[in-house]
Amino acid sequence: MRIALKHQILMAPAAVLLLMTLLLCFLQYTYWELSQKREQLQKTGTIILSLTQANMAAQRMFDLARQHELRVREFLIDDQQIQELLDRLEEMHAHLTLAVQRIIPLMDLEQAKVDELLKTVDQLNPRLGLDLTQFLSGMAQLQPQLAALSSVTQQMKEASQPITSKDIDKLVDRAALVSVIALGAAIPIGILLSLYFSRHILRRVQRLSDTAGSIVRGDLTPPAAPEVVRDELDDLALSINRMTEQLIRVVGTEKLLEGAEEERRRIAMDIHDQTLSDLSSILRGMQVLQKQETCRDQAEVLEVELKGTIADLRHLMDNLHPQTLDILGLGAALQSHLERYIGKGDVPEYHLYISPEVDTAGLPRLTKLTLYRIAVEAIHNVIKHARASRYEVNLDLRGDQVVLSVEDNGVGFDTQQVTLGGGRGLNNIRERSRAIGGQVAWSPSRFSTGTRFELTLAVPAAGGERA
Incomplete structure (x- = not known):
């Protein structure tokens, strides 16, 4: 199946563009893999940092509660000291809450565990009341939950492979190699496709040009018309074929008219050279007869008729071919x-x-x-x-x-x-x-x-x- 002319012209740049697109897709995939590793490491680092912050805030809250439990129980602490204790516990609880909120979206946890963790953190809020015994009980529940998170984080850390300079060098080398191969293939493919289609198009154009030149030189042999018009050059070949056929008809008509005019000219010359000559000879004979007394009247009548005949013949000759024109x-x-x-x-x-x-x-x-x-x-x-x-x-x-x-x-x-x-x-x-x-x-x-x-x-x- 023949490709349309405009598609043949676009084939080479389209092939090169396709190879460049594939190269860009490969490079994008390669660096996307690297970006995924970096994102995973950054995610694990954020979890570790947030978990460390949560552990420190929980430990600090636990220590404060242990230090003041006996004094609060025996009423050995005044209101000002109690307020200071509440402020410090609220500050630590805020750090704990913020750390837990950063950890939850980054870890793939079951919803039940997430709800249990958030419930435990909310129960430790000092604003709900300063019951240090209950507070220490809540801290005892929070410690294993944070330990479980630390265990999961350790597994994520072990699963994540750190990015080293060797990995980056390997990635750069692979990208460079593939780029060189893609460019090295795209350029020859583009050149070969361009040469193939351009030579194919130029051969067809040359044939049409030779045919047009032959027509100009007088060879009115029509080129073969394509059976099926598949592209613009086939359309041009069909147009040249039809134009040549019409030109043959026009030239044939011109030749026919020229032949007819030439025949009329020949007939006019024959009448002039033969018929008029004979009639002129007869006219001279009639003029001789006019000098004889016995034939004068008849000769005058015949002379008039003969002159009319000669005038009619001259008129006919002029209609056949006007000599004045030549x-x-x-x-x-x-x-x-x-x-x-x-x-x-x-x-x-x-x-x-x-x-x-x-x-x-x-x-x-x-x-x-x-x-x-x-x-x-x-x-x-x-x-x-x-x-x-x-x-x-x-x-x-x-x-x-x-x-x-x-x-x-x-x-x-x-x-x-x-x-x-x-x-x-x-x-x-x-x-x-x-x-x-x-x-x-x-x-x-x-x-x-x-x-x-x-x-x-x-x-x-x-x-x-x-x-």
């Missing part, structure tokens, strides 16, 4: 056409503007001939259908574009019919312009009514006419 250029051919066939009789008034730069723009001969036929078709559409009193024909060079426009003041028409198909004349104009790469558009005229036709054609970058 001799004088596109502008002169259009002007000659208007003057000879349209500028006479009951036809609309026209204005013609031809930019002299058009004939020097380096348009191929077929392009000039196509522009000529499109202009003639557009003019005939105005005369036949627009019911206009005036129209304008402009052929101009604007920057790197040739612009042909025909604009009238007639009744106009719905320009959307061009999109929907239109008539035969509109289809001819659209197909001819498409064959030479032009863009056509119909829009409302600048006059108060009417239609504007415009064709825009890019001038080839390389000048020079094509034979």
Whole structure:
């Protein structure tokens, strides 16, 4: 299964990032283990310190109670001394309570033992009354409880392994070794993945570039289209395949038009060289017959008919292939056409503007001939259908574009019919312009009514006419 192009590009950095992430996780786990040991040792130290404080406070309270038990019982102590004794016992009890409260959260004790310990400590509170006999009895209960805590603490101390410099050195050495191995593996893996995918991508791009170059050089063999589009390069290959097929159709259409025009040119030349020559010879014979008295009337009638036939043939030749276009250029051919066939009789008034730069723009001969036929078709559409009193024909060079426009003041028409198909004349104009790469558009005229036709054609970058 082919990997998408964007995933191929991200594969190498993703692999390196994954290895770095694993390395960071390992280092984090290693130092977390060390942190756990340190936390355990700190916890054990806090318990030992708190337990020592509790034992000292309990022992001090026990000693004070033993010293004053007989004196309190025989009333050999005054109120001031009793108050001082209570204050000292309360101070020691506060230290004992604080130490016990620090120990309980740090040790894993049963709840029953915790409740019993807290109950014993609360019973020793001097504020509940100064009954030294009962106080000593409570102290006797507290001593084994503290001893049990000391035993548990000793077991925790023995279970905790102290952290030595050797342990730290070992940890640092292991982390450094793993880091070197991970970095040493990540860099070659990243380089190898980058080279593999980049060479794979570049080979496919080179094939597409070679195919595009072949198309530019005229080899219109379409590249093989991928069966399944898996990434952007497959999409590009499919687009080049379709573009080549469309280009083949366009070139085929151009060749067909060029062949048709060449055949029309050949027919026009044959008519000129053979048929007109024969008719001219007959005309000269008729003119000789006119000098004879007996054949003069018939010869004059035949001469008139023959001259009409010759004029019709010349008109047919010009429609097949305008010789003025080859001799004088596109502008002169259009002007000659208007003057000879349209500028006479009951036809609309026209204005013609031809930019002299058009004939020097380096348009191929077929392009000039196509522009000529499109202009003639557009003019005939105005005369036949627009019911206009005036129209304008402009052929101009604007920057790197040739612009042909025909604009009238007639009744106009719905320009959307061009999109929907239109008539035969509109289809001819659209197909001819498409064959030479032009863009056509119909829009409302600048006059108060009417239609504007415009064709825009890019001038080839390389000048020079094509034979």
